[in-house]
Amino acid sequence: xxxxxxxxxxxxxxxxxxxxxxxxxxxxxxxxxxxxxxxxxxxxxxxxxxxxxxxxxxxxxxxxxxxxxxxxxxxxxxxxxxxxxxxxxxxxxxxxxxxxxxxxxxxxxxxxxxxxxxxxxxxxxxxxxxxxxxxxxxxxxxxxxxxxxxxxxxxxxxxxxxxxxxxxxxxxxxxxxxxxxxxxxxxxxxxxxxxxxxxxxxxxxxxxxxxxxxxxxxxxxxxxxxxxxxxxxxxxxxxxxxxxxxxxxxxxxxxxxxxxxxxxxxxxxxxxxxxxxxxxxxxxxxxxxxxxxxxxxxxxxxxxxxxxxxxxxxxxxxxxxx
Amino acid sequence: xxxxxxxxxxxxxxxxxxxxxxxxxxxxxxxxxxxxxxxxxxxxxxxxxxxxxxxxxxxxxxxxxxxxxxxxxxxxxxxxxxxxxxxxxxxxxxxxxxxxxxxxxxxxxxxxxxxxxxxxxxxxxxxxxxxxxxxxxxxxxxxxxxxxxxxxxxxxxxxxxxxxxxxxxxxxxxxxxxxxxxxxxxxxxxxxxxxxxxxxxxxxxxxxxxxxxxxxxxxxxxxxxxxxxxxxxxxxxxxxxxxxxxxxxxxxxxxxxxxxxxxxxxxxxxxxxxxxxxxxxxxxxxxxxxxxxxxxxxxxxxxxxxxxxxxxxxxxxxxxxxxxxxxxxxxxxxxxxxxxxxxxxxxxxxxxxxxxxxxxxxxxxxxxxxxxxxxxxxxxxxxxxxxxxxxxxxxxxxxxxxxxxxxxxxxxxxxxxxxxxxxxxxxxxxxxxxxxxxxxxxxxxxxxxxxxxxxxxxxxxxxxxxxxxxxxxxxxxxxxxxxxxxxxxxxxxxxxxxxxxxxxxxxxxxxxxxxxxxxxxxxxxxxxxxxxxxxxxxxxxxxxxxxxxxxxx
Numbered sequence: 014x015x016x017x018x019x020x021x022x023x024x025x026x027x028x029x030x031x032x033x034x035x036x037x038x039x040x041x042x043x044x045x046x047x048x049x050x051x052x053x054x055x056x057x058x059x060x061x062x063x064x065x066x067x068x069x070x071x072x073x074x075x076x077x078x079x080x081x082x083x084x085x086x087x088x089x090x091x092x093x094x095x096x097x098x099x100x101x102x103x104x105x106x107x108x109x110x111x112x113x114x115x116x117x118x119x120x121x122x123x124x125x126x127x128x129x130x131x132x133x134x135x136x137x138x139x140x141x142x143x144x145x146x147x148x149x150x151x152x153x154x155x156x157x158x159x160x161x162x163x164x165x166x167x168x169x170x171x172x173x174x175x176x177x178x179x180x181x182x183x184x185x186x187x188x189x190x191x192x193x194x195x196x197x198x199x200x201x202x203x204x205x206x207x208x209x210x211x212x213x214x215x216x217x218x219x220x221x222x223x224x225x226x227x228x229x230x231x232x233x234x235x236x237x238x239x240x241x242x243x244x245x246x247x248x249x250x251x252x253x254x255x256x257x258x259x260x261x262x263x264x265x266x267x268x269x270x271x272x273x274x275x276x277x278x279x280x281x282x283x284x285x286x287x288x289x290x291x292x293x294x295x296x297x298x299x300x301x302x303x304x305x306x307x308x309x310x311x312x313x314x315x316x317x318x319x320x321x322x323x324x325x326x327x328x329x330x331x332x333x334x335x
Numbered sequence: 336x337x338x339x340x341x342x343x344x345x346x347x348x349x350x351x352x353x354x355x356x357x358x359x360x361x362x363x364x365x366x367x368x369x370x371x372x373x374x375x376x377x378x379x380x381x382x383x384x385x386x387x388x389x390x391x392x393x394x395x396x397x398x399x400x401x402x403x404x405x406x407x408x409x410x411x412x413x414x415x416x417x418x419x420x421x422x423x424x425x426x427x428x429x430x431x432x433x434x435x436x437x438x439x440x441x442x443x444x445x446x447x448x449x450x451x452x453x454x455x456x457x458x459x460x461x462x463x464x465x466x467x468x469x470x471x472x473x474x475x476x477x478x479x480x481x482x483x484x485x486x487x488x489x490x491x492x493x494x495x496x497x498x499x500x501x502x503x504x505x506x507x508x509x510x511x512x513x514x515x516x517x518x519x520x521x522x523x524x525x526x527x528x529x530x531x532x533x534x535x536x537x538x539x540x541x542x543x544x545x546x547x548x549x550x551x552x553x554x555x556x557x558x559x560x561x562x563x564x565x566x567x568x569x570x571x572x573x574x575x576x577x578x579x580x581x582x583x584x585x586x587x588x589x590x591x592x593x594x595x596x597x598x599x600x601x602x603x604x605x606x607x608x609x610x611x612x613x614x615x616x617x618x619x620x621x622x623x624x625x626x627x628x629x630x631x632x633x634x635x636x637x638x639x640x641x642x643x644x645x646x647x648x649x650x651x652x653x654x655x656x657x658x659x660x661x662x663x664x665x666x667x668x669x670x671x672x673x674x675x676x677x678x679x680x681x682x683x684x685x686x687x688x689x690x691x692x693x694x695x696x697x698x699x700x701x702x703x704x705x706x707x708x709x710x711x712x713x714x715x716x717x718x719x720x721x722x723x724x725x726x727x728x729x730x731x732x733x734x735x736x737x738x739x740x741x742x743x744x745x746x747x748x749x750x751x752x753x754x755x756x757x758x759x760x761x762x763x764x765x766x767x768x769x770x771x772x773x774x775x776x777x778x779x780x781x782x783x784x785x786x787x788x789x790x791x792x793x794x795x796x797x798x799x800x801x802x803x804x805x806x807x808x809x810x811x812x813x814x815x816x817x818x819x820x821x822x823x824x825x826x827x828x829x830x831x832x833x834x835x836x837x838x839x840x841x842x843x844x845x846x847x848x849x850x851x852x853x854x855x856x857x858x859x860x861x862x863x864x865x866x867x868x869x870x871x872x873x874x875x876x877x878x879x880x881x882x883x884x885x886x887x888x
Binding site: 067147167175214218222233260267283288 | 407415417558559560563709710711712713714715716718719722723726727729730731733734737738741742744745746747777778780781784785787788789791792795796799802803821824825828829830831832833835836837839840843844848851852855887
């Protein structure tokens with residue numbers, strides 16, 4: 014007896030409620046975007062500049078106390094977050110202290126870092142600082158720029174590849190699905206105010222890769238079925254293709270999720286935000302390749318006759334009027 | 336029919352075996368590291384029983400390449416510095432002024448008086464008093480330029496000269512700036528390398544990034560501060576004749592002289608001759624020493640020619656003071672008591688032992704051509720790195736077990752085949768990482784875990800396809816064959832797109848992010864290889880042995 018996530022012969026109609034799904038996605042995207050505009054992202058020092066110090070003490074973290082000793086230093090905006098992790102020892106109390114980039118110059122003053130450490134040691138003389146990271150405003154500005162370029166480049170490269178391998182309608186469908194995933198991921202980071210740093214950009218690009226992976230598998234089957242069932246209308250073909258690949262889509266999502274879940278629980282707090290982004294990405298990536306990408310394809314329509322020579326062959330846009 | 340040629344089979348499994356052999360050393364990380372360290376010393380020509388014993392910890396016929404651990408896993412300091420090339424431009428122009436002045440002064444009859452005017456550091460402005468001499472002055476100034484060897488081959492001089500009425504403006508030419516920046520960066524790289532080597536840490540990474548930046552990564556350093564102290568001073572040492580003292584910074588030192596503040600005395604300035612007697616470049620050695628009162632000092636020795644010059648100078652100037660100047664501050668200004676013939680001496684100041692040791696290191700390594708600005712610094716403690724590795728390992732094992740069980744539950748025997756391929760896949764990723772000497776970072780571990788999750792995907796695509804084909808195809812062999820054939824295009828399309836994002840991440844990202852991209856990219860390559868070839872050959876071998884009438888996937 015085999016474990017089956019879905020029966021072999023599903024025939025779910027994914028488009029009967031297409032409007033609802035699209036509606037939900039639109040609303041979610043608007044909410045995500047609004048949250049991004051209003052609340053903004055909780056940028057890490059990679060993008061904002063500043064200094065981040067991880068503290069490790071045998072005494073329970075008292076955020077108010079940390080804040081009071083640091084405010085005496087007059088360093089501007091300070092954020093202190095207690096970190097909790099099941100892997101910590103019993104008498105291990107970790108916090109992340111973040112100090113804004115200091116006015117004036119690019120140089121990160123070692124004296125400032127030392128002053129912070131000395132101030133914190135008044136709370137617990139045995140406190141250690143497992144990591145100290147400091148990024149100047151110049152570099153952080155550039156990092157934002159490269160991050161945006163990276164994501165944009167990835168999307169464009171995928172658009173071109175799908176266009177080359179399929180038809181432009183597929184490429185548009187895939188890219189809309191990608192934009193959907195990226196916006197929703199940024200949205201949840203803004204909504205939950207999870208730290209957004211360079212690693213999250215890597216996660217975003219992985220989500221882009223994962224989601225496109227899913228979408229391509231469905232599209233590949235759509236293309237095959239379009240050739241096979243010349244008489245069926247597009248909606249039927251899309252439904253059939255999604256149903257046929259559903260088992261694989263869910264199977265891969267589950268195995269990837271299992272791996273990420275292990276990392277989320279056991280991988281330590283340093284990469285938890287990164288793993289969270291990917292888990293979220295797998296979830297919405299799976300959703301978007303089933304509902305968003307295919308729906309766009311249905312709306313745009315596709316050239317059907319693959320066997321006959323396209324009368325307007327040679328131009329990618331020859332079939333636009335169909 | 337369902338078949339793979341024998342030669343193909345051999346190729347597939349040979350690849351697997353070689354890949355796994357290269358991954359093997361990582362299973363014995365500490366042991367292989369000891370072996371490699373010992374071998375490096377033995378290859379350098381030294382040997383003793385202890386080294387031999389260390390080297391014997393790992394057989395030499397096996398591969399011994401290891402995956403490098405990134406700073407976030409090993410602990411250490413990471414610094415991004417920018418070289419202030421503008422300083423070099425400014426000091427070049429500064430040094431150019433005397434020759435302009437002298438050349439124009441020689442033609443005083445036509446150009447009149449020559450004065451220097453205030454200007455930004457990027458240019459040199461010279462005013463002449465006779466408007467009729469403007470063309471002549473222009474010619475003279477231009478004649479002072481020297482040719483620059485530029486890679487475009489176009490002949491150009493190192494300066495651009497413009498004349499506007501009686502005002503000469505001299506700037507560095509584009510070609511000279513490029514050449515000068517290049518020289519400065521190369522020299523800075525070399526000096527940084529020497530300074531860090533002086534303190535003797537393991538395997539530092541010193542890399543140029545972009546046009547004016549240098550990335551310095553030193554594993555095993557407790558704090559980036561140690562490195563900053565090492566790189567924060569340019570350590571330009573000169574010995575200049577002292578002409579007098581002044582009490583404020585605005586005092587005019589006179590032509591050919593400079594006003595330099597004292598290091599330890601506030602509001603004391605020395606008037607020095609600009610041209611030094613000897614400089615730090617002529618030092619042969621410098622080390623920690625103590626003066627007659629037992630205070631820390633730095634003992635130095637000049638090379639032969641500088642020793643002679645220094646000797647002559649001290650002989651001629653007994654009784655007058657000279658200044659030891661470090662980075663535009665007078666450390667001390669002793670009076671010459673007697674002739675110093677041997678070219679050695681000590682520098683005293685208010686040093687503690689650590690400061691004196693550091694100064695000696697800096698003097699030995701040489702001066703930086705320009706100041707460095709620190710743009711980014713990250714220090715990761717070794718414990719945090721070790722915790723991350725441990726957590727990553729546990730997560731990897733748990734993820735792998737969960738997926739292995741899940742695959743067997745879903746696909747039975749075929750799941751077992753996929754699992755064997757999955758284990759080989761992880762081995763191959765490590766093999767590839769070791770072969771290219773890639774660096775494993777914490778996001779890199781996440782990349783591997785993610786790959787474990789996604790690696791089964793290609794197998795899942797095939798198995799699902801075989802299931803479908805079983806409903807229609809004639810016999811299991813045909814179904815398996817069709818399954819592979821028809822799934823191929825999906826697998827390729829899906830993985831090429833992911834691979835593209837990995838490439839983009841690698842090119843654009845830095846540090847941990849590119850570490851993630853590397854494992855992700857390699858993971859894609861190995862997972863496609865294992866799914867298409869390894870799993871398939873397992874299935875073929877199994878099928879041709881048992882010849883089942885029906886199969887269940």
